[in-house]
Amino acid sequence: MSEAEPTSRVLSVAELNRLARLAVERALPVAWIGGEISNLTRAPSGHWYFTLKDNQAAVRCAMFRNRNQFVDWRPENGMQVEVRAQATLYEARGEFQLSVEAMRRAGLGALFEEFLRIKNKLDKEGLFDPGRKRPLPERPAVVGVVTSPRAAALHDVLTTLRSRWPLARVVLYPTLVQGSTAAAQIAAAIATAGTRAECEVLLLVRGGGGIEDLWSFNDEAVARAIAGCPVPVVSGIGHETDFTIADFAADLRAPTPTAAAQAATPDRAEWQRRVDHLGRTLNTDMQRRLHGLAQRLDGVARRLRHPAAGLAAQSRQVAQLAHRLNLARGATLARKHQALDRLAVRLAAARPDLGHGRSRVATLRQRLGFALRTGLDRNAATADALAGRLGSLNPRAVLERGYGIVRAGDGSILRDPAAVAPGDALQITLARGDLAAVAAEAKRRHPA
Template sequence: MNSELFFEDKNRVFRVRDLTRLVRQLLEGGLPLMWVKGEISNFTNAASGHWYLSLKDEQAQVRCVMFRNRNQFLDWQPRNGSQVEVLALATLYEARGDFQLTIEQMRPAGLGALYEAFERLKRKLEAEGLFDAARKRALPVYPGRIGLVTSPQAAALRDVLTTLHKRMPAIPVVLYPVPVQGEGAAAKIAQAIAAANRRAECDVLIVCRGGGSIEDLWAFNEEVVARAIAESEIPTISGVGHETDFTISDFVADLRAATPTAAAQAATPDRATLQQRMQQAAQRLVRSQQGQLQRSMQQLDYLQRCLVHPAARAQQQRQHLEHLRQRLSGALAYGVQRQHWRWQTASRRLIAIRPDLATQQQRQAELAVRLRVAAQRLLSQRQERLDTLAQHLSYLDPRQVLARGYSLVQDEQGRVVINSAKLKAGDELNITFARGSARVGVREAGKA
């Protein structure tokens, strides 16, 4: 809208809408983006995510708005009473006719140069890839030694040492003392990180200090510290400031911890959790051993049932021989009876045909004699066979072998010794005789 057209007719009556629109255009077209300094008051965080506030000094105030698409990039939360510097555009909210500033950027007052340096270095290192997640390394699960780069007088050191002692007191800690603020602090921090890598005595390195203002934490925003952390071969944790504080070292380190205490927690496993895991593993091991023992006992019982003692086996053989003798005796008796039946049959046939009685009687007597002789001979043979088997059985009796002068030699594990080449001087042997046993030592072992 051209403002000159409005003023050509001095008698023209403006509508409020036209007037406010004209004023807004004049403000936005006549004033560029500018930095304005003041104190925040009446701060409101609307449900839409937009921020509404007033910016004031000792003599004036102005309404301000910072829309969500702008305030979401701030890593800190404004509060009433905070002194800030805002990059804003002067405008007019036509619905209420209120003059206001539309804020594009906001920073704490007096720290503009530091924030600009912070953002500039952040963009530079990010472009070089120092913030990439792909280059960050995983921390060791069970570090053997932990290094601390901090000030010996810092409260953060006590917090870290206390946390490490509670979580895992057995892990040794190496302190690399450095100043954490002031002139030259950044260079000394970088030198300490480089020294820790040269000495290679730690598995993880914690770079930490407690909270403070941006000036106090500025050593950890220096490029020399960022590059020392990036070049570190030891995985590094950055625990600088409080939870809301962010430094360049946080972005470069392998892990950013919100506080020094959180850094100590991230560097060490929890002893209580490890003890619980060990207890669970021990319980599983005990259950496994018990199960294996029970299976072995069952297998042993099965093998014991299958194993027959030599005496029991000899008893079985004797029972078998007795059974054979009984069968032999029965067979002999049956043979005699059968011959007797045949004799009776023949006698009846002889009587029936009335042969020569004297001749037949003589022949019958001869046959009876032959039968008795044959029966006695057969019985004698079977008896001799039985005696031979009994004698062979006696030969198998270990006690008979020992009675003939032999002995049973066993080593300390109960194994039978049959080869002298396996013996050496000093071995102890157990010798079993027919009567009793003796325990002897080997003085000299001969070749087999």
């Protein structure tokens, strides 16, 4: 609250706590604070709540999930830690607390500062200059390894070397890789490898661990031993995210021991493919050269040989040509015979079967005769029936039964007596002749 505001104003608790929080955050900037963890609680939300204490005081701390997810180790009660935190006030309860942004084990800050000091010092001396880096041998016959005989990294390196480049002989320079005397032993092992000069490349390897576990490789003596070694050095220390002073001093830094073995040796399968390809290319070139030389030799020989040898060669050539001609003629005749055989088979397949044709003609002839006879009989019966019906309709047949046809004088057939008058001349046709008559009387029959 500023002095210009009236003193009679009454603040709410929320306003008071907010002003107090702002005052604390302005007065106390973000800082590193060391102490012991107690009352650690991991909430279901992912946030961490704990108390940071020393012999004289304690303070509540909160580390939210978006911050604690970057801590790559598991804090527990009783651990000595250093936290980077902002002093603040939890307004809801008016509690003073620290909002933690980062956490590390106690002492790591000093180690990191020492790391930077050594790195800067050696960098100024030029030990890390890229111009000092030496190329690795393409196909080393002897590979040296500086590590502990009991380290898992040694097993990984040996397995990789056996699979990639079994031609290389491996020389182990044993040393401790962790502990108070490890740095001196590592530097001595590198110096021994350089003095003995029995290997073409030197691998400095160790498995993963924390900064304190890898600290021996941050020693200045180790870096100077690497820089002074006449043999190219490949470092493979820890994991991909781990960096040591030895990595900067080495001629090549690999992320893991296995990767260091891979970087120092060629791939046997790839080299085998290359050798096979070169062998095929060399064989092709040699064959081509030999053929060319043979042709040149033949040309010289033709110019230098005796006439009798020429005649003999020509005789042999004629004999060869005659033999080839006979073979070609025989092959041609064989092909012609085969073609004739195929044509004969096709002709035999296409030629009609006369016996079968004759049998079929005889059968058809019988069937035709039977059909003709049957048709004629059927037509004769039809004709007889029609003749009977026609005969019954013939006027002469009617006349034979005693009937007659009466015609008028003009020859027209009379059907009605009213068509004539008494005294008209008539002509009556009978079955066997005609009669002349005169109409005496006309009588018309009435229908019954």
